[in-house]
Amino acid sequence: MYSVPQRSAEDRLWPSQRCDRCIKFEYPCSANFTAKGQSQGFLQAVEAVGSNVLVKDWQSLNLPVNNAPTILSLPPRIDYTASESSQAPPCSGDTSDDTQSTSKFAGLFSALREASWGYGHHAKAAGEEPEGSHGRTFKLEIAMLMTGSILTLDARLATREARVAAYQRYGQEVDGNVAKGYPREKAERLTLANLILKISEKSEDEDDQYATDFISSIAHRIREGGRWQQLIDAAASPEILLIGPDFDDDDDSEDEDELPSIRNFEKEFHKNYESLEIDKIMHSGNDALFTKMKELLMKPDVQLKKTCQRLSGLSQLIQRFVKAQNRLNSSYRLLMYKHPESVAEREENKPGENLELVTSLCLEIEKRVKTVLWPPGSDFKSDMESWVSIIAKVDIAGAKPGEEKEPEIEGKETSSNDDDSEETWGSSVGDQNGEFGEDFCMHFLNNNAFS
Structure with missing residues (x-):
């Protein structure tokens, strides 16, 4: 877990983040102890978004983004999602594979x-x-x-690739902001805030959506992309993005309340592994449930890594x-x-x-x-x-x-079906809040969104 460093007055967010002295004596921080500049104002303005603010109204708030670190354009569909360190050797076409x-x-x-x-x-x-x-x-x-x-x-493969690409782009931007001198925690918040703003500008169909739902959806997608990246690295192959049961149009719910406990999940996996609801866990499952799923999938007897490399x-x-x-x-x-x-x-x-x-x-x-x-x-x-x-x-x-x-x-x-199946960030956002509820959306800039 990332350890939050002691921050100076310039790093504090005002008014939601108060210094220790102000907390002790129960009075607001003076503006003299808050950070100055466009970037700080940008963080404060985004944090001020309320639960009753629509995206179309949020876009008209004239957020001061002139000095905020820029975000790269939204990622297109990628051809290869595994990091170089986890790339599997390409299939050689050796017919000996038929005998495995x-x-x-x-x-x-x-x-x-x-x-x-x-x-x-x-x-x-x-x-x-x-x-x-x-x-x-x-x-x-x-x-x-x-x-x-x-x-x-x-289409499902393209959706998962888009999640991974967004997570990779997010990580690159965070690293870039850290290189510019921002503390990592602040770099993460600033990158996420800037990304959300950029996406809102491209999401004309979401103007009547609550901004908190919009924020929650983006956070879900980046976290989901990070989880898929973990599976790609563990399997040493992007072919793990093809995993999953056949499709059931009647079972498209992602209600977090329906997710099993870790103990029941492990029992059910060994009893009927084909019932594994991978997409639901990736999207709505907590970190403990995802970690258990990854642990079960990577057991040697499952041979998932070997299967992915053969594919x-x-x-x-x-x-x-x-x-x-x-x-x-x-x-x-x-x-x-x-x-x-x-x-x-x-x-x-x-x-x-x-x-x-x-x-x-x-x-x-x-x-x-x-x-x-x-x-x-x-x-x-x-x-x-x-x-x-x-x-x-x-x-x-x-x-x-x-x-x-x-x-x-x-x-x-x-x-x-000629239409390009690749998912765009402006489609179907905000369907589920999951654990990224209103409290997260109102204060996500104060915390590591993925802790």
Whole structure:
């Protein structure tokens, strides 16, 4: 735990932080003993935000930030999140990996394992149809129904990466402020305050949100990013960001009251490890519960570190697949709805090349996932993949002209999901206060926010 140093009058926050003499004699500190300057005024102004102040009103307070240390622009999605000291060696592609046993705890990656990676086979079958034919379009549309679980997995991966990137950026800014001469505790408060202000300027959708909820949300996200960074360092691989059970739309609550005690959590983990609610603990669990979860995950018999290292590089493959899939969707929509006629448009739009790339990436991911997470000889298929396999048997290649009809597929518009799944700081903030309650929000500048 960080030890708070004895601070001079220039380091004290006024009026909430009083000197020992004023506390003893029960009178306010004189302004002569408070710090001067824009940065000190900035800290005081942010601290003055009340529980009934909306973000849009907070933005109009004209906080004096001219001399506050600057924060770097919000981090984009990162390609690699592990620190250099914890990087795992890249997968060499050695086929000897096929002979390694599958961990009995492979179900910790059930969302990754059970995603519809068989999409690659259906996309390959569509690619074998003549270019521009209805058979090719129909089979590809059917195959694209399988991408939902993959896109959802990628969205969760992007969210976790954004948390880690924000935590890393926060740490860099704190170190930078310490190098400028600020005590570390003050550097942490100042960095967090400046970050919150910058984010509020970019969060137009949150103008009607209470500022305390906004502050709590940012603190949660930075702490969560720090916890993911701890797991990355412990596993020596960013592939641990792919951990987690399959998704359940009916169980998206993050109510801290539902979290188990440490004793019950350990019993439940050994009884049914696949029920581990990782996201809920990372977001709302206290430090003791998170520490226990990390301890259980890193036990040698779980083989989590080994599994993550065998999956090394898979997160980048998934990112490449989703980007290629989005380009493929755009290419086919252009052909189906805009019908480019110029040579230049046809040369620029190459759905065949995109389809080939998407197919090869998906088949490579499926091979890696089966090798590491599936028992040898298993033939697991997701429910969606089994359903699509039945539909794919429909042969429309011999349909007569005039009888063929554009197939209507429910959910066709949403299955392509072109939107970038990367989370931005301005979305869905302030959903939960958790242990970052109003007291924390009102006085977070006086304390280490992550103690």
